[in-house]
Amino acid sequence: MTQVEVHGLTKKFGRVTAVRDMSFTAPAGKVTAFLGPNGSGKTTTLRMMLGLVRPTAGQALIGGVPYQRLAHPRRQVGALLEATSFHPGRRARDHLRVLAAAGGIAGCRGDEVLDQVDLAGHAERRVRGFSLGMRQRLGIAAALLGDPAVLLLDEPANGLDPAGHAWLRALLRRQAAEGHTVLVATHLLSEVAQTADHVLIVSAGQLRFAGPLREIGAGDQALESAFLALTGEASYASRDTG
């Protein structure tokens, strides 16, 4: 059981404070949704949790240890950050073979996860020819490669078709049922209403709500109202629709 904790995480880029004193816990065996408007600091928080961005203050712990000190990061944490992080000239299978070599993971795992994300038939194709949804599935395959107990996913549904959404939902539920920790940053409130156990809502770099989904109320309408109220985006939404 690997719990993910964030303690007083703060990041300043020059004079801009992207994340301010963020603290939360993503428990094992649950899907935790990480919600917030564009530019609210979700991605920066995830990147700090993964040791890619150095916090100005605070720390993130994965099973009690900062990411940089994990013994086998690829086998302990699976991360999906953005769909474009592939060399366009590299074949899908080769992309995973590079990651397997780096992570001390058996080479055959690549074909297993490609099968899992329904890309087995495209293993020998160069990523250049992949659609956004296919890149996204390859990214998810890479996150699953080391069979990690922690998944940190940034907008994993990006570019997926309706069948892909249903597949992703099932995957996340299954991961949580196996006792894994799943943290998903997303904008898709209706997906969250169907999938998540816990919800974190951030706005302007600060945590506005952390708690079980049922505290907010049932249905995606309740979630949307809560989201808009907590992030102060209600006036913006009514301006857009009114």
Add this chain to the structure above:
Amino acid sequence: MPAAIRAEVRKLATVRAPWLLLAAGPLVVLAGVTGLVQSGGNVHQPATQDTALAHVGLAAVFTLLFGILAVAGEYRHGTITDTFLSFPGRRAVVAAKLAVYGLTGALAGVVSSLVAVAATAAWWAARGGSFQLSSTGTWRTLGGGLAVSIAFALIGVGVGALIRNLVAAVAATLAWIALVEGIAGQLLGSGLARWLPLHASESLDRATLTAPAAGLLPQWAGGVLLLGYATAFAVAAMLTTLNRDVT
């Protein structure tokens, strides 16, 4: 083999662009040797033979670009994120890139040398000259060219880590080679200019060609100096990579 090195080797083995870049080196050597003979180079003078072989050092510009691609290319495609997720300490990444790209730079230098020897021997035979494989000039010139190929690959890794924008890194490097060092050399005067990196590389691969009056360092000193530049760039690559935010 350490995982970071295996990963770098596999990265290199699974894309084509770096190999096309490296293949340009021997082609330039072949064209250069041919051009030298076609434009009236005297195959009966030993110096002409060394001039032909010195193309190996000139072709090292491709190992320099190859080294830049190692790091700036990863930033360009965003794959650096995955690389740092695998090795969050990052030190292993820089060390593995220096080792793998330095060694590949050496291989490129060897291939260029073989092509240079073959092309020179063939042209010399065709024009009735006698090619001297065993002369010291031959080995000093080829050895110097090989050393430049390795050092330039390492310097390239450093440049790519310092200037992460691939286009800017390549543009700055080509500008330095074509323009900046020449002008800086004139401003400094030959006493100081010989300490600049391209002058150091010339003292390595043109050791038997340029009169000492031209103000280059002796070959061994040029080698030590270029090794110093390579080390400085490698250390700079390490220091700037360790704590930098990858957004």
